[in-house]
Amino acid sequence: xxxxxxxxxxxxxxxxxxxxxxxxxxxxxxxxxxxxxxxxxxxxxxxxxxxxxxxxxxxxxxxxxxxxxxxxxxxxxxxxxxxxxxxxxxxxxxxxxxxxxxxxxxxxxxxxxxxxxxxxxxxxxxxxxxxxxxxxxxxxxxxxxxxxxxxxxxxxxxxxxxxxxxxxxxxx
Amino acid sequence: xxxxxxxxxxxxxxxxxxxxxxxxxxxxxxxxxxxxxxxxxxxxxxxxxxxxxxxxxxxxxxxxxxxxxxxxxxxxxxxxxxxxxxxxxxxxxxxxxxxx
Amino acid sequence: xxxxxxxxxxxxxxxxxxxxxxxxxxxxxxxxxxxxxxxxxxxxxxxxxxxxxxxxxxxxxxxxxxxxxxxxxxxxxxxxxxxxxxxxxxxxxxxxxxxxxxxxxxxxxxxxxxxxxxxxxxxxxxxxxxxxxxxxxxxxxxxxxxxxxxxxxxxxxxxxxxxxxxxxxxxxxxxxxxxxxxxxxxxxxxxxxxxxxxxxxxxxxxxxxxxxxxxxxxxxxxxxxxxxxxxxxxxxxxxxxxxxxxxxxxxxxxxxxxxxxxxxxxxxxxxxxxxxxxxxxxxxxxxxxxxxxxxxxxxxxxxxxxxxxxxxxxxxxxxxxxxxxxxxxxxxxxxxxxxxxxxxxxxxxxxxxxxxxxxxxxxxxxxxxxxxxxxxxxxxxxxxxxxxxxxxxxxxxxxxxxxxxxxxxxxxxxxxxxxxxxxxxxxxxxxxxxxxxxxxxxxxxxxxxxxxxxxxxxxxxxxxxxxxxxxxxxxxxxxxxxxxxxxxxxxxxxxxxxxxxxxxxxxxxxxxxxxxxxxxxxxxxxxxxxxxxxxxxxxxxxxxxxxxxxxxxxxxxxxxxxxxxxxxxxxxxxxxxxxxxxxxxxxxxxxxxxxxxxxxxxxxxxxxxxxxxxxxxxxxxxxxxxxxxxxxxxxxxxxxxxxxxxxxxxxxxxxxxxxxxx
Numbered sequence: 001x002x003x004x005x006x007x008x009x010x011x012x013x014x015x016x017x018x019x020x021x022x023x024x025x026x027x028x029x030x031x032x033x034x035x036x037x038x039x040x041x042x043x044x045x046x047x048x049x050x051x052x053x054x055x056x057x058x059x060x061x062x063x064x065x066x067x068x069x070x071x072x073x074x075x076x077x078x079x080x081x082x083x084x085x086x087x088x089x090x091x092x093x094x095x096x097x098x099x100x101x102x103x104x105x106x107x108x109x110x111x112x113x114x115x116x117x118x119x120x121x122x123x124x125x126x127x128x129x130x131x132x133x134x135x136x137x138x139x140x141x142x143x144x145x146x147x148x149x150x151x152x153x154x155x156x157x158x159x160x161x162x163x164x165x166x167x168x169x170x171x172x
Numbered sequence: 173x174x175x176x177x178x179x180x181x182x183x184x185x186x187x188x189x190x191x192x193x194x195x196x197x198x199x200x201x202x203x204x205x206x207x208x209x210x211x212x213x214x215x216x217x218x219x220x221x222x223x224x225x226x227x228x229x230x231x232x233x234x235x236x237x238x239x240x241x242x243x244x245x246x247x248x249x250x251x252x253x254x255x256x257x258x259x260x261x262x263x264x265x266x267x268x269x270x271x272x
Numbered sequence: 273x274x275x276x277x278x279x280x281x282x283x284x285x286x287x288x289x290x291x292x293x294x295x296x297x298x299x300x301x302x303x304x305x306x307x308x309x310x311x312x313x314x315x316x317x318x319x320x321x322x323x324x325x326x327x328x329x330x331x332x333x334x335x336x337x338x339x340x341x342x343x344x345x346x347x348x349x350x351x352x353x354x355x356x357x358x359x360x361x362x363x364x365x366x367x368x369x370x371x372x373x374x375x376x377x378x379x380x381x382x383x384x385x386x387x388x389x390x391x392x393x394x395x396x397x398x399x400x401x402x403x404x405x406x407x408x409x410x411x412x413x414x415x416x417x418x419x420x421x422x423x424x425x426x427x428x429x430x431x432x433x434x435x436x437x438x439x440x441x442x443x444x445x446x447x448x449x450x451x452x453x454x455x456x457x458x459x460x461x462x463x464x465x466x467x468x469x470x471x472x473x474x475x476x477x478x479x480x481x482x483x484x485x486x487x488x489x490x491x492x493x494x495x496x497x498x499x500x501x502x503x504x505x506x507x508x509x510x511x512x513x514x515x516x517x518x519x520x521x522x523x524x525x526x527x528x529x530x531x532x533x534x535x536x537x538x539x540x541x542x543x544x545x546x547x548x549x550x551x552x553x554x555x556x557x558x559x560x561x562x563x564x565x566x567x568x569x570x571x572x573x574x575x576x577x578x579x580x581x582x583x584x585x586x587x588x589x590x591x592x593x594x595x596x597x598x599x600x601x602x603x604x605x606x607x608x609x610x611x612x613x614x615x616x617x618x619x620x621x622x623x624x625x626x627x628x629x630x631x632x633x634x635x636x637x638x639x640x641x642x643x644x645x646x647x648x649x650x651x652x653x654x655x656x657x658x659x660x661x662x663x664x665x666x667x668x669x670x671x672x673x674x675x676x677x678x679x680x681x682x683x684x685x686x687x688x689x690x691x692x693x694x695x696x697x698x699x700x701x702x703x704x705x706x707x708x709x710x711x712x713x714x715x716x717x718x719x720x721x722x723x724x725x726x727x728x729x730x731x732x733x734x735x736x737x738x739x740x741x742x743x744x745x746x747x748x749x750x751x752x753x754x755x756x757x758x759x760x761x762x763x764x765x766x767x768x769x770x771x772x773x774x775x776x777x778x779x780x781x782x783x784x785x786x787x788x789x790x791x792x793x794x795x796x797x798x799x800x801x802x803x804x805x806x807x808x809x810x811x812x813x814x815x816x817x818x819x820x821x822x823x824x825x826x827x828x829x830x831x832x833x834x835x836x837x838x839x840x841x842x843x844x845x846x847x848x849x850x851x852x853x854x855x856x857x858x859x860x861x862x863x864x865x866x867x868x869x870x871x872x873x874x875x876x877x878x879x880x881x882x883x884x885x886x887x888x889x890x891x892x893x894x895x896x897x898x899x900x901x902x903x904x905x906x907x908x909x910x911x912x913x914x915x916x917x918x919x920x921x922x923x924x925x926x927x928x929x930x931x932x933x934x
Contacts, residue, residue, distance in 0.1 A: 008174045012182050019189035019209060028201045035205050038186070042212055045179075049223040051231045058215075061238055066208065066245045073249045074201055079262050095195040095913025098920035103188040105920075105927045107181055114177035121173075123223035126231045134232045146239045153243035160250035163257075194912050203908075268906030 004121040007048055014041035026081045032070050039063040050122040053131045179220035186213030200252050200262050204245070211241050277323055277330075279353040280338045282363070283402035285315045290395035297388025306378050309391035313374045313398055317367040324360060332356045332782065335408055335472065342411070346467055352408035354471050358783045361608060362405045362540055365615050369532045370398050372756040376623050377524040379752035380630065390430060390522070397423035401533050405540065410459055410469040413541065417455065417505065420534045421448040427529060428521040440517040447514040451504015458497035465490055475547040483551045491548050495555025498545055499562065506538030508566045508596060512589050513854055519581040523626030526581060531588050531622050532615035539595045539611050543604045546784055550602065560600020560684070564691050567593025569851075571698040575705070576837075576848045579636050580625050583706050587662070588618055590699060594677055597688060603680035605780040609771055610673035616767050617661035617670055620760035624655035627753055628710060631746040638709040645711040647746040652711050654757040659707050661764040663700035664815040671815075672768030675808055676777075682807055689807070693814050700818025708826035715746070 018038035022031045039062050046055035135143055190210030197203050215234045222230025252262070259267055289312030297305045338351040355363075374394060381390050400423055404416025422445070429441025462469055466477045484492050502508065507515040518530050529535070542549065542559065549556050570589035577583045591614050598607035629636055631648045645652040661670035674696060682689035748754075770776045825833050837844045846852065903914070 002173060004174050008178065012178075015182060015186060019186055022202075022205065022209060023189060023193050023196070028199050028205075031202050031205055035209060038209065039212060042216060045182075045216060046219055048174075049179075049219050051219050051222070051234070054215075054219060054231050054234050057235060057238060061242060062208075062212075066242055069245060069249060070201065070205060070208075073252065077201075077253065077256050077262060079199060079201055089910075092196060092913070095909075095916040096192055098913075098917035099188060099191045099195070102916075102920035102923045103184055105923055106184050109927055109930065110177050110180045110184070114175060114180075117176045117224060118173035119176050119179065119220065119223050124226055124228065124231075126222075126228060130228055131232060131235070134228055135235070138229075139232055139236075142236055146236060146243075150239065150243050153246045157246045157250035160247070161253045191916055195909060195916060198909075264908050267908070270904070270906040 002121075004048065007121075008045070011041045011044040011048070014038070015045070028074050028079050029071065032067060032074060035070075036063050036067045039067065048121055049119065050124045051126040053126050053128045176220060176224050180217060183213045183217035183220065186210075186216065189213075198263050198265060200255070200264050200267075201249075203264060204248055204252070208241065208245065211237060275326070275329075277326070277334065277336060277355070279323070279336045279355060279406055280351075282316050282319050282323075282367070282406065283399050285312045285319070286395040286398035286402065288312055290392045290399060293388050293395065294392035297392060300388065302382065302387055305388045305391055309395055310371075310374055310378070312395060313367070313371050316398060316402065317371040320363045320367040323355070324364060327360060330355070333472070347463060349409050349411040349469055351412060352470070353406045354408035355406065356783050357780050358540070358543060358608065359405055361612060361780070362536075363402070365612050366398070366401050366405060366533050369615050369619050369760075370401075370528060372759055373524050373528045373532075373619065373623065376527075376626075376753050376756040377522075379750045380524055380626055381522060384522075386430070390427075393423055393426045393430070394524075394528070397427065397529060397534070401537070404537055408471055410462065410471070410474070413544075414452075414455065414459065417501075417537060417541075418452065420529070420537060421445055421452070421505070424448070424518070424529050424534055427525040428518045430521055430525065434520070437520040440514075440520040444514040444518050447511050448504045451501045451511050454497040454500025454504070456501075458494045458501065461490065461494050461497070471544070478547050478551065481551055483553060485553055488554050489552075491552040492555045495545070495549050495552040496558055498542065498548070499555065499559050502538030502542050502596070503562065504538075505541075506535045506592050506596070507589050508538070508562050508593060509569060512566065512570065513857065515589055516582050516585045516850070519579070519585050523581070523622055523629065526585070527619045527622035527626070530585065531618035535588060535592055536595070536611045536615070539592065539599065539607055542596070542599045543608055543784075546599075546604050549599070556600050556602060558600075559596050560681075560688060563593045563596025563598075563600050564681075564688055565593070566590065567597060567695045568691050568698075569593075571695045571702065572847060573850050574702040575698065576844065578638055580628065580638050580641075580706060580710065581622075581636055583638075583702060584618070584621055584625060587621075587699065587703065590695060591618065591662070594674065594692065594695075597681055597692065598677040601681050601684035601688065603677065604784045605777045606673070606676040606680050608780060609776050610677055613661070613669035613673040613764070613767050616760055616763040617658040617668075620654060620658040620757060620764055621662065623753070623757055623760065624651050624658060627651040627749040627757065628655070630749050630753070633746075638706065640716050641710045642713040643711070643715040644746055647715075648748045650748060650754050651757065654754075654761040655711075656707060657761045657764055659703045661768075662703050663819060664696055664811055665819075666812060667768070669764050669766070669768030671812070672771040675811055676771060678811055679804055679807055682803075693811055696811055697814040697818045700815045701822050704819045704822035705826050708822055712827050713830065 015038050018034040018041065021034040022038070025031045025034065039058060043055040043058040043063070046052075046058060187210050190206045190208075190213060193206030193209065194203050197206065215237055218230045218234050218237070222228065222234075255267060256262060261267070289308050292308050292312075293300075293305055297308075333354055333356040336353040336355070338353065341351050342349040374391070377390065377394065381387055384390065397420060400416045400419025402416075404413050404420060407413035407416055425441045425445040428444050429438045431437045432441070459469060462474060466474055468474060468477075478491065481491065484490075504511045515530055515535070519526055521529075549559070567590045570586045570593065574583050574586035574590065577586060591610070595607040595610050595614070598604070598610060627648065628641070628644065628651055631644065631651065632641060635641065657668070661668040664671045664674045666672075678689055678692045678696070681692050825836075849855075903910075
């Protein structure tokens with residue numbers, strides 16, 4: 001039982017627990033907080049694999065910005081507990097079993113295929129320097145495109161969320 | 173030394189939870205969060221494979237996924253706000269004007 | 273080497289006339305239509321005369337190739353023309369009599385609103401008939417055959433707004449088609465066994481074959497099937513029923529098509545195929561029997577008819593029977609001779625009847641006529657000549673040709689001759705009956721409206737437009753109608769003289785003798801000349817007895833016929849109703865066909881199978897889409913559920929492919 005494994009299992013348990021809790025909770029704010037827990041645990045997993053930059057970005061951007069945005073919106077809209085509405089039978093009857101079957105299949109494939117490959121702790125160090133080297137040389141175009149994407153997202157979000165009369169005021 | 177398959181199984185589990193959450197939850201925001209969960213599962217799988225094959229591009233890809241997720245979350249939540257303004261509800265079952 | 277005669281012009285000229293009149297006639301003046309019609313039919317006649325003049329310089333048979341038509345493997349059929357003595361005789365008869373009837377029609381149809389259409393159809397008929405005569409292969413002949421049927425339909429139903437006329441046209445065409453079926457099967461047999469329909473090739477292929485005296489074989493089958501076709505076209509038993517109904521058409525139509533030319537197409541076709549028939553004695557026997565029976569049968573019906581045109585119609589059927597009797601005993605040239613003389617006097621009879629009908633303002637019932645000879649002397653004179661001719665009084669045309677037939681029939685079997693003589697007696701009787709009822713005695717018409725019964729006088733429809741005509745006194749026809757009558761009368765007088773001394777037979781001999789089987793001889797001159805004179809005397813006696821009987825019953829003692837009719841009540845009723853043949857056909861053939869078609873084909877197949885299939889397909893699509901549309905619920909979660917299920921399927925397939933690949 002290596003330390004690597006213990007750490008992995010610890011973080012893994014937090015992930016699993018958070019995910020299940022997200023499904024189990026009725027109030028969306030509880031689900032949001034579980035999701036933050038999941039993300040934090042995932043950051044730990046990334047560190048175990050040596051991806052320090054990614055782990056940092058995970059915490060800062062994902063857990064720190066995106067989830068905060070979610071929490072803001074939940075608070076803004078004053079979302080309450082979920083009502084029980086009869087939605088779609090198809091989703092529950094066909095979708096869930098289908099997904100479970102699919103995931104079981106994938107799991108089976110993974111287990112069949114895997115031999116003795118093992119990942120060492122900190123296997124691939126992802127230094128910011130190396131990442132930056134890739135990012136600004138080999139993946140420059142995607143980088144620039146994603147910046148444009150973010151710009152579009154900002155404009156879209158502003159337009160979508162603004163109130164109708166406020167735009168009218170701006171025109172005047 | 174943790175076998176690669178463990179990472180992949182964990183990733184798959186997170187993804188499956190995300191899908192199931194998408195299917196059984198009725199609150200739009202919770203559905204969105206399930207989508208984020210799915211993305212996270214995929215990210216883990218990317219990083220694991222990157223470590224396994226010593227290809228740093230895997231981590232760079234995770235970076236891009238996060239960027240896109242951020243953009244998507246922003247726009248999606250703006251849409252949710254707009255829908256809430258018109259429909260006064262966050263229950264996805266009641267946003268069904270497109271039915272035949 | 274033969275000079276180019278351009279035979280193709282002879283049919284094409286009337287076709288041009290038909291086309292011009294058909295397309296432009298409606299807006300043209302009557303004079304223009306008349307000019308076109310007469311010019312083109314006259315041109316055809318002129319060309320026929322020109323061909324006749326050059327005839328002796330030709331080597332026969334003269335064939336002329338016009339254009340390629342069918343080249344299919346080894347089977348070829350071309351637009352090719354064929355001329356020999358037989359075609360020449362037919363050509364002259366058709367174009368000559370046709371032209372005369374065109375002239376007559378100018379006067380007869382002058383007041384008809386569809387004047388141009390009549391001449392267009394008439395020229396069209398000439399085109400098809402000439403194609404039939406001049407054709408060099410059976411297929412082209414069949415085109416002409418069908419075409420004259422079409423023209424006949426168009427002309428019988430010329431006044432198509434009248435139900436009876438339209439029905440008569442349909443009846444003619446349909447009954448003709450039944451005969452054509454036999455003709456077609458014969459053609460198929462020819463193609464199957466000889467690979468060609470070309471006259472020259474067929475006849476040279478058939479010539480070496482032995483006669484089928486022992487048992488019926490291929491040639492007998494072909495012969496009988498050809499005869500079926502001839503029965504339809506030439507109105508023999510059992511397909512004669514259309515000809516009396518065809519009297520619904522205008523009288524010139526009856527004269528041209530149903531007396532002189534179209535109905536003789538069957539006789540021509542049988543004569544043309546003599547090579548086949550001469551090797552199939554059983555088929556010839558069938559022909560002779562059908563001809564003889566028809567001659568007798570139709571004559572008996574003619575006795576009782578009261579419509580002047582119907583009498584002439586049954587007379588035509590009967591005389592055609594004579595022609596087939598002649599062909600059936602192998603005397604093809606006698607049959608053709610009678611065809612020619614019959615064209616003269618029967619055409620004349622019909623035209624004169626038209627003149628009579630015109631005179632009395634549309635009345636066709638003889639019981640309402642009488643004493644007309646003082647009113648319409650020229651018509652009486654010409655009609656009288658024609659009656660003498662058809663009765664077989666020497667030295668008019670009918671005597672020579674009928675006598676020739678009876679002589680040849682006697683040589684084949686006295687039974688044929690006996691029936692023929694009796695029929696000649698009956699023929700003479702009913703023709704003179706017609707003459708006496710129409711022209712002698714007191715005029716019985718004019719008491720009521722001379723426009724007559726609407727059911728008879730479809731000519732009345734034309735006379736209505738004239739106005740003022742027909743009331744009161746009967747009147748003579750205009751010269752344009754009388755001149756053709758006179759020309760035909762002259763021909764009826766002298767036309768038979770070509771038969772004296774067997775000159776006509778010798779003229780046609782190269783055609784018919786060439787088909788004889790080597791060794792046998794058609795010259796049955798073994799029977800003595802004395803016998804021939806004796807038989808001639810007997811037939812003359814029959815003619816005069818018929819005349820005398822008619823004179824006695826209809827001129828001297830006109831009260832007798834009704835009493836006789838009452839006395840033989842049942843028999844009389846049967847004969848008057850034409851032996852109920854039409855009713856029998858209707859019950860046995862027509863009604864079951866219509867019933868079957870309604871029940872099985874229309875309701876069973878068309879409605880319940882075809883329509884139902886289409887409707888069910890439409891309904892099915894509707895039902896399916898009704899079910900499927902529930903997928904579009906507008907609910908995001910169900911969409912997501914479908915996506916998840918679908919992706920599961922895809923993943924499953926990929927895993928399966930991966931394990932199989934391993």
